Amino acid sequence: MRYSAAKRYSGSICKTARQRNICAFQAIILFTFYGLPSFCFAEIYNISFSDVTPRAFSVVWVSSEAVDSAKLHVYADSQGQYEITNNLTISTVSPLDALQRGIVKIDVKGLLADTDYFVAGETFSKSGNSSTFPEADIYSQVHTTLETTRIGDDGKPIANDLIKQTVFEPDGVSAAPGVLVFFSIPGKSKYPVSSFAVQEQSSSTVLVDLNNLYSKSTLKSLNLVGGESVEISQLDGLSCEANTQIPLKVRRLVKQFDNPPLAKIEALESCFSPEGKGSDFNCDGNIGFGDFNLFIGKFGSSKTSQSPNCSFNIDFDLNNDKIVDFGDFNLFLSVFGKVENSAAQP
Numbered sequence: 425m426r427y428s429a430a431k432r433y434s435g436s437i438c439k440t441a442r443q444r445n446i447c448a449f450q451a452i453i454l455f456t457f458y459g460l461p462s463f464c465f466a467e468i469y470n471i472s473f474s475d476v477t478p479r480a481f482s483v484v485w486v487s488s489e490a491v492d493s494a495k496l497h498v499y500a501d502s503q504g505q506y507e508i509t510n511n512l513t514i515s516t517v518s519p520l521d522a523l524q525r526g527i528v529k530i531d532v533k534g535l536l537a538d539t540d541y542f543v544a545g546e547t548f549s550k551s552g553n554s555s556t557f558p559e560a561d562i563y564s565q566v567h568t569t570l571e572t573t574r575i576g577d578d579g580k581p582i583a584n585d586l587i588k589q590t591v592f593e594p595d596g597v598s599a600a601p602g603v604l605v606f607f608s609i610p611g612k613s614k615y616p617v618s619s620f621a622v623q624e625q626s627s628s629t630v631l632v633d634l635n636n637l638y639s640k641s642t643l644k645s646l647n648l649v650g651g652e653s654v655e656i657s658q659l660d661g662l663s664c665e666a667n668t669q670i671p672l673k674v675r676r677l678v679k680q681f682d683n684p685p686l687a688k689i690e691a692l693e694s695c696f697s698p699e700g701k702g703s704d705f706n707c708d709g710n711i712g713f714g715d716f717n718l719f720i721g722k723f724g725s726s727k728t729s730q731s732p733n734c735s736f737n738i739d740f741d742l743n744n745d746k747i748v749d750f751g752d753f754n755l756f757l758s759v760f761g762k763v764e765n766s767a768a769q770p
């Protein structure tokens with residue numbers, strides 16, 4: 425998937441056997457005289473939006489090559505006829521560690537609330553290649569949220585926490601500066617908030633402000649009271665294949681006891697872990713078939729020391745032996761059916 429742009433290129437103009445032979449001949453000539461074939465494009469994938477507020481949004485994508493610079497065009501219409509890029513404040517915010525991983529994040533500011541915008545992007549690789557999206561003129565669409573007062577339905581101010589979380593490479597232990605980490609509230613937040621991990625001594629951490637989450641149903645500020653489950657997904661960039669590179673974890677927001685609520689810097693908490701086994705993978709307060717399905721999806725994955733196995737997720741390695749297999753399955757079965765509240769109040 426990562427290098428399919430090159431395949432598409434040859435597939436689109438070299439349709440007949442004769443044309444394919446000519447293409448192959450040209451490739452050999454180019455390779456002989458110029459080294460790597462210059463007609464190779466970098467691939468762009470995992471395009472998404474985060475940090476969408478009434479006045480701003482961020483666009484994120486991954487390139488199949490280390491990135492030198494990136495450009496964004498913003499349009500008011502879905503056909504890309506009315507470009508408004510020059511009326512906006514646009515800046516690439518990926519640190520060098522992230523560009524090296526092929527991860528682009530661009531902030532766009534100066535927007536109107538509750539409005540559709542459409543984007544096209546361009547990446548210039550360190551190798552000299554460039555790549556663009558969209559293909560086929562289907563521009564990626566984002567909708568800014570409503571003007572909002574940050575007052576909850578109960579009339580009290582909304583004061584969501586800032587989350588500071590330690591993040592790792594897919595091996596589950598190494599620091600991962602430059603990975604981009606997304607936080608969302610399943611079923612509640614319209615778009616995630618995201619931030620880059622920075623190195624802190626031997627580990628790496630990420631800091632996000634949950635006040636920038638907006639409700640999926642109302643598009644107004646999302647009021648979090650604590651105890652909600654939080655999905656953490658992590659873009660690792662070039663170190664992982666496109667289809668395995670978003671490891672997902674679910675954690676839980678600390679309960680709020682302050683009245684009026686205070687915004688604090690907190691780490692997220694573990695989900696229900698009966699007998700010390702963190703088997704509530706979907707964080708819904710019981711060990712059931714939802715968790716079983718997630719476990720089966722990871723069954724057989726392992727952590728190797730040679731190359732990162734991006735589909736490995738340490739959450740599922742319950743006995744901590746670097747492979748998700750029957751040892752973990754037996755531990756999972758031993759707590760299957762347990763329910764959080766009945767465990768806490770028998």
Ligand SMILES: [Ca+2]
Nearest residue numbers: 704708710715
């Ligand atoms: Ca569960």
Ligand SMILES: [Ca+2]
Nearest residue numbers: 741745747752
């Ligand atoms: Ca295991």
